[in-house]
Amino acid sequence: ELKVEQNPLFLSMQEGKNYTIYCNYSTTSDRLYWYRQDPGKSLESLFVLLSNGAVKQEGRLMASLDTKARLSTLHITAAVHDLSATYFCAAENRPNNNDMRFGAGTRLTVKP
Amino acid sequence: EAQVTQNPRYLITVTGKKLTVTCSQNMNHEYMSWYRQDPGLGLRQIYYSMNVEVTDKGDVPEGYKVSRKEKRNFPLILESPSPNQTSLYFCASGRQGMSSETQYFGPGTRLLVL
Numbered sequence: 349e350l351k352v353e354q355n356p357l358f359l360s361m362q363e364g365k366n367y368t369i370y371c372n373y374s375t376t377s378d379r380l381y382w383y384r385q386d387p388g389k390s391l392e393s394l395f396v397l398l399s400n401g402a403v404k405q406e407g408r409l410m411a412s413l414d415t416k417a418r419l420s421t422l423h424i425t426a427a428v429h430d431l432s433a434t435y436f437c438a439a440e441n442r443p444n445n446n447d448m449r450f451g452a453g454t455r456l457t458v459k460p
Numbered sequence: 461e462a463q464v465t466q467n468p469r470y471l472i473t474v475t476g477k478k479l480t481v482t483c484s485q486n487m488n489h490e491y492m493s494w495y496r497q498d499p500g501l502g503l504r505q506i507y508y509s510m511n512v513e514v515t516d517k518g519d520v521p522e523g524y525k526v527s528r529k530e531k532r533n534f535p536l537i538l539e540s541p542s543p544n545q546t547s548l549y550f551c552a553s554g555r556q557g558m559s560s561e562t563q564y565f566g567p568g569t570r571l572l573v574l
Binding site for chain 1: 491493495500501502503504505508510516518519550552561562563564565566567568
């Protein structure tokens with residue numbers, strides 16, 4: 349059964365610094381998703397990664413997928429306070445790709 | 461405006477009193493899903509539906525029921541709520557068969573079972 353693990357669970361960083369959030373999953377999955385959640389709010393889609401080697405970028409966030417290593421990363425470049433949020437990765441649990449499994453989330457705090 | 465709506469947004473109830481949380485989407489999505497969010501556990505899928513009259517269990521279906529009689533609606537039913545079902549619930553919808561698509565989440569329903 350698919351397990352999804354994120355590291356770290358808590359991340360405090362200074363503005364302007366770079367950091368990476370890691371998402372490991374235990375069995376083969378077809379797609380990997382990244383979501384953002386602000387406190388008290390719903391989830392907002394960031395990226396959908398569809399294949400090995402996929403890389404997507406939006407602003408200061410870049411996500412990549414290595415299906416051989418069963419690893420996705422979310423890289424933050426030159427962090428700003430507005431990026432403070434909880435970030436979740438999620439994968440589809442084969443053979444039924446509609447069964448989604450989420451990581452526990454990474455709570456990111458960006459300090460001035 | 462494209463959206464997923466949930467009602468109620470907040471609910472306090474007592475053990476054993478049946479309740480229904482409604483979910484509706486206006487994007488003509490085939491796929492709908494329910495999740496619960498608990499601290500330190502991320503989101504866990506309860507049930508999902510790939511289309512009208514097609515539902516399936518997710519990771520944590522015990523104690524919940526769903527129905528999909530219409531494409532736009534996907535209610536979550538707790539026949540006999542218990543305190544361990546106190547949680548934040550999210551409904552989501554998405555398009556089937558579009559590999560680049562993601563899910564769109566509702567605003568959440570915070571449930572407290574006493």
